Amino acid sequence: MMIQRTLLCVAALMACGPLYAQDFGALRDSYERVKDEPFSKRAAALTNLGKSQTKEAAAYLGRLYQVEKEDNGRRMILRCLGRVGVAPAPSILAKVALNSTVKSDRQVAVASLGQCKPTPPMSIWKGMLEARSASVGVREGAAKSLSRYPPSQDLLRAYAGVLGQEPPPPGQVVTLCREALETILRRDMSLGTWLLGEGLQDEGIEPALPALTEILLSSKSEASKKALPKLLRHDSPKVRAAAARACGKVYQGAGNLDECPQVKELLEDKTEGVRAAALSAIQQIGAQSQALDKLLELAESRNKDMQTVAFSAMIGAKDPAVVEAATKMLEKGKHMPAQAAAIQVLAQSQDKGAIDVLIKRLKKIKGRLKLDILIALARLTQASPGNDYKDWDNWWKEQRAGFTFPDQKRVVTGSAGDNPFERNMSSQVRKSKAPTYYGTEVLSHRIAFVCDISGSMRNPSRTDGKSRIDVLKQELSNVVKGLPSKTAFNIYTFESDWKSWQKNIVKANGKNKKDALDFIANSNATGQTMLFEPLEAALLDPEVDTIYLLSDGAPSRGRFTHGNDILREVARLNRTRRVAIHTIAIGKQSNLMIELARRNGGLTVQR
Incomplete structure (x- = not known):
């Protein structure tokens, strides 16, 4: 049986x-x-x-x-x-x-x-991942499928080969490969040791070393500490720059260069990108005092971009010489991005003399830098007596003698829309004749409006029951009508794809305003959210100095959809431009929108 x-x-x-x-x-x-x-x-x-x-x-x-x-x-x-x-x-x-x-x-x-x-065989997935002609979806699928294989040197090479491609692959693919490499190195630490030793000379690894360097050094392992000097002095400028950026992240807030003294050497590097990366790292670490002489020297460079990066690196430094250099740039400088960075230096200096300088410049300055100064004064003082020179001068004469600085950590790093001074900034602008956009005064004369018209913008707004897209059309139409003729502007809209009204900013004359109003009226809410591409296009317009970015949801389409990836790429694009990015977050609070504004000299409005 x-x-x-x-x-x-x-x-x-x-x-x-x-x-x-x-x-x-x-x-x-x-x-x-x-x-x-x-x-x-x-x-x-x-x-x-x-x-x-x-x-x-x-x-x-x-x-x-x-x-x-x-x-x-x-x-x-x-x-x-x-x-x-x-x-x-x-x-x-x-x-x-x-x-x-x-x-x-x-x-x-x-x-x-x-x-x-x-x-x-792994080679099949590897071929699909590396194929430039393959669709993004196929490459994403290959990146995810390769992660099922056990960690090995061949698996590292498979992902590294993609990170080393020029031009770079789509952002989603890059993100998946970076995440996969981080996971592999966590699962098998011996592979990290190999990479930091023999792997540095491996033909399959070398093209991706700039990308891998940041991943490897973030581990803070003994092997990474041992390899750090070698990477900071690597033959490739891209690797040196990546190593400097990694030091900025790994030792952020340390206050000194004890763990990475070679970063200071890179301030003398022949490659501008390497010097810029070293400057940024020193600022992140908070070690400006250990390289102050060189920072001040670069701040007077004939290279305008280097001026901008040098002043950006001095943000947070509290030294009279830094305040003096920033004052000189603000009063006599002619390069707007460097002046914008100098204002940020003064905004975090906690120096009464800096307030004196900012208020004095408010008397003469116009356009984009005026709003920068107003924001800086508000952040220094947590007060908002008005939006012109007389308001601030009268207030400061009464307050200066007994003034004490507020808690700068809360002011600088807090959520922009939650801080009292941000709300005051929005209310004070109503005294001005300048047009407003969602309650924020539009002072710049070179503006890009980047607007979300995805399907969720059909949802009702919080205020009067109108849909979000209808409120956007009304706000955008009103600000366009109110722009002075000397202002130049452009409009970008995005949903599953994106488009721009004009190729670059154009003068706000009668004909262009009429065309822009037609463009606004014909914009309909549909599709998903491709945020990065139109923001990138606005940043790449060399004439734009201010962006107003509006969105009601998380990015879901395009080369970059992860918040950290978007912040990283915007930082790269805006390193020498210093374009102010003001954000309007519709609906729920968005950390991405808050950080985009905070890191790029802007305000956040929550609606």
């Missing part, structure tokens, strides 16, 4: 399990009899072919895919190839993923390849 039950179980398992070579001929013949029928009558025969785990079945299904005309039929064949699993199924699925013009076919091919048993 027991033997009979065992035989029955074996028979049942064989019936449910894969069909092997001797069965394929019958299954093929069965399908051939119905191959000209509609898909609904062929589906069962196709499903059975997927149970034959033979190379003959894989090759046959591959040929069927090439001649299949129905969408459902093609997708069923791809799923069957995934069930067959054995070669040549993986290579057929990879070919479809890379070459098909039908998005759904590519998606099913990637998913089916992930189901193949035995596991396909």
